Amino acid sequence: MKGILLSLACCLSLCSSLAAETVRLRATADIWLSDCGDERNTSAGKCPQFKLKSIQEMAAIRFDPAPARGREVLKAALFLRRAGSDMLRYIRVSTVNQDWVEGTGTQAYGPANGATYCLADAATKRPWAWPGSEFCDVIMSSGNTLATWAERKELADGWLSVALTPELIYALVCGDTDGLAVMDGGNLAYHNNMIHSVQSRGSEPYIEVELGKPLTDAPPKPVVKAEPAPDKAHLAAGALRLTIAEAKNVFCWRITLNGRPVERWRVKHPEPIGPTVIVLEDLAPSEKCDLEVVAVSPGGVASPPAKVTVSASPALPAAPALGKILPPLAVEPPIRPKKGMWVWGAPPLVKISPEKPEAMFSDMRGDFSNAVFERPTVKLFGARGETVSFQICIENCGAEPLRNVQIIPQELKNKENKTIAGKMIELFKNWYAKNGKGQWQPAYCVPLPTGAPFDIPDPARKLPNQQNQTVYVDIYIPKGASPGAYAGGFLVEADGVEPPIRLPIELTVYDFALPDHLSFVPELNAYRIPPNAHDFYRLAHEHRCVLNCWVHRPRLTGAGKDIKVEWDGYDRAVGPLVSGEAFKDCRRASAPVEVLYLPFEDSWPTPLTKQTYNYQGHWPGRGEDKKWLIEHYMKAPYIGDALSQDYKDAFLAVQRQFIEHFRQRGWDKTEMQCFYGGKNTHRIDWGVNMWWTTDEPYHWDDWLALQFFCRLWTQGRDQALPSLSGRGQGEGIAPRQPQPSPFPLPGRERGQWAARGDISRPNWQGRVMAGILDCEYIGGFNDPNAYRRCRILADDTGVDIRAYGGANRDTESNTASVVMLLSMWANGANAHLPWQTLGDEGALDNNDKAAGGGSALLIPAKRLGQTVLADMRLKAFRDGQQLIEYLVELGKRYRLNREQLKAMVHGAVAIETGRVAGAGADNADALVFGPLKAWQIAALRRAVAELIAKKNT
Incomplete structure (x- = not known):
């Protein structure tokens, strides 16, 4: 014993x-x-x-x-x-x-x-x-x-x-x-x-x-299913999908393909619950694939191999060719009169110098034959629900001012006498401002009532060398317009000019329509709410853009879990935007804004104090030394531990009240964005009460703060919407715990309450925000590495990829903004946000200089009798958005994805992207997009429209 x-x-x-x-x-x-x-x-x-x-x-x-x-x-x-x-x-x-x-x-x-x-x-x-x-x-x-x-x-x-x-x-x-x-x-x-x-x-x-x-036990032999993955194929490569059944005692998988190890970066770790799905891309099209899958235990013991043979999917089929894109035919230039008036049609977006009737940035072929003009006729085309445009250039050919110039539009008629009425035709007198190089150029589009007279030179602008005036023409094609050919024209009159000059118009209406809901969102960011804000929102809306101002904020009473939202003022400001009431008289009647900021930030709904945030170090103010921010990095407790329970309770209480209030009002079509856009340097630069750089995070503490706020938001949303819970919590917050695989937002209501992040370094994101970030605006989205990384993020985490940057500079061709949007969409982004789009009235003289950074796309203009004016670049955003809608429709009819559509576009025109040399990742104005000629954009649009129409028959 x-x-x-x-x-x-x-x-x-x-x-x-x-x-x-x-x-x-x-x-x-x-x-x-x-x-x-x-x-x-x-x-x-x-x-x-x-x-x-x-x-x-x-x-x-x-x-x-x-x-x-x-x-x-x-x-x-x-x-x-x-x-x-x-x-x-x-x-x-x-x-x-x-x-x-x-x-x-x-x-x-x-x-x-x-x-x-x-x-x-x-x-x-x-x-x-x-x-x-x-x-x-x-x-x-x-x-x-x-x-x-x-x-x-x-x-x-x-x-x-x-x-x-x-x-x-x-x-x-x-x-x-x-x-x-x-x-x-x-x-x-x-x-x-x-x-x-x-x-x-x-x-x-x-x-x-x-x-x-x-740890000596071997895992069981894996149970593996392999199949082609045509949804993950590329134009020159196939793909396959492996589904490995859930098994115990498995730490990782070793996979060989045709006798060669599959690189580890391609292989997921076992899911904690359910099967593990692994997609292998970049395979030879239809390649026979002999696969072996081995399960390995935490102790390093390998299972017997599971063997399976499958063929990779074929490559994506080539998309239909757009055909050769050709410039307009050259013709002999006409002889201008030595006095009086000369009138011709110019393409949209092109900047015609007021001092010499020529394109300023080489984006137009000529004044006698160009993208829209075959002398003497302006030729346009478009889809139902589209705004098509051109410019009328009126030259003063004499030495004296040209007085009382008037433009009278005529309605457009087809052979059946069906009309596109005059109210669908809008005129805008281009207002001239100096660009960043001191050149006078057309900048802002001032509404010009039918028959309203003006002079050349413009006495309000006082340009001594002004030789011409351009007038922007927008023609909206109603949703109910019959397809086919329409004809009309414009009469241009002036004192001493007899007879009036008629500018004929031919319009072809294609048999498809653009949707009122935007498939791609040009989102105009602003850091303030201007006076007469609804007028600004409406003007953006009319250009198929969305203004997103920081920030509409309701009043609060109480604190902690007892905090209450007072809705009256907020509802007056925001209600018409999210219900669509503000846009009832617009072209996309009653379509609400697609996105809107929520007012949450570091010090709202609860201000940061030493009582609500347990950091007992020095709290610097404006103008103090950066060393205090560094000390915070080195000594502050983890944010989730340091914020008080009252702070968190107030956050969740206000979040729940927002969700319930919108549900009661029936406001369910606008994505409401919880966006933490702070930078800790604002504390010493501007005196703002914030401690973390959650906008464009850089250091690990920045990522932890963004992760905390987004997790708090998604957890609160899951509590308010319990039927939609369970996407994961992000990784890296603590020693890794098993997380359910994230998936795209399941349903409209959850998707409405979005956690948003602006990320300038997605290369350092990994899975830090997995399952807690719904939409992500990417900086520097203009190179193949960024495209692939963002595609991986979207595939792995379900995040909706968008982009931020700017518009073309005021010293560049406006067609570059069309290229910008086209490139963003073709490479996987679903929105583009120019970071700063409001200017002050000084922009009427010095264009973007009055924006204080970014682009002065929307400005007040009291001196011209207008509450708000749009820069021509807003029309470039509209034209780019409409072209994307063409491509979306083409993809639906021919079952093409963006990669195929991108190849079609690149096969027709050269899309050039770049970045300002030496610019940092946080420089939103650093992206550069090469312009296209106006005729290239027009020819591309027509080629796509013809393919869409062909599928109709």
């Missing part, structure tokens, strides 16, 4: 020692990478140090996981030794989903040798993921990586440690990563935090792991 007890005691002692065993994983290699300018193409694999500096400089460290293999991980920590002073607080760690080469470079920022930020191996040009990808695409929860973060712990002799999750150790053990990526959370000091590398013997990084029980 004593022997049995002794044996039992020995077993218990052995189990206890196994459970408490701590092992060390030594570092075997590392790389120091930089995402800064020319440093992106450098290597430092054998350098004795590496630098951690926010999102600018980082490292990857390879470890020997053998001591932890086959054992449960109870705790783990990474140990680093500083090689100088530091300002580290939060340290981020993740797996690396591509194999990398250390190289032999010993100097900092040395020649490319081994891995660089841009390549996993410079010698073989092997990318980190897809061609053009970067290190950021395979770390920190991007590329199916696992990530965590923690506050560093200070140790003796310059050492520090950071807690790791067991998952990261299991990934090392299973070969599910090539080492660990390490980053600094960062702050506004941008300190150079130097860390000893593997080359610093005795100071090299290491991991300590506390081990538990043995």
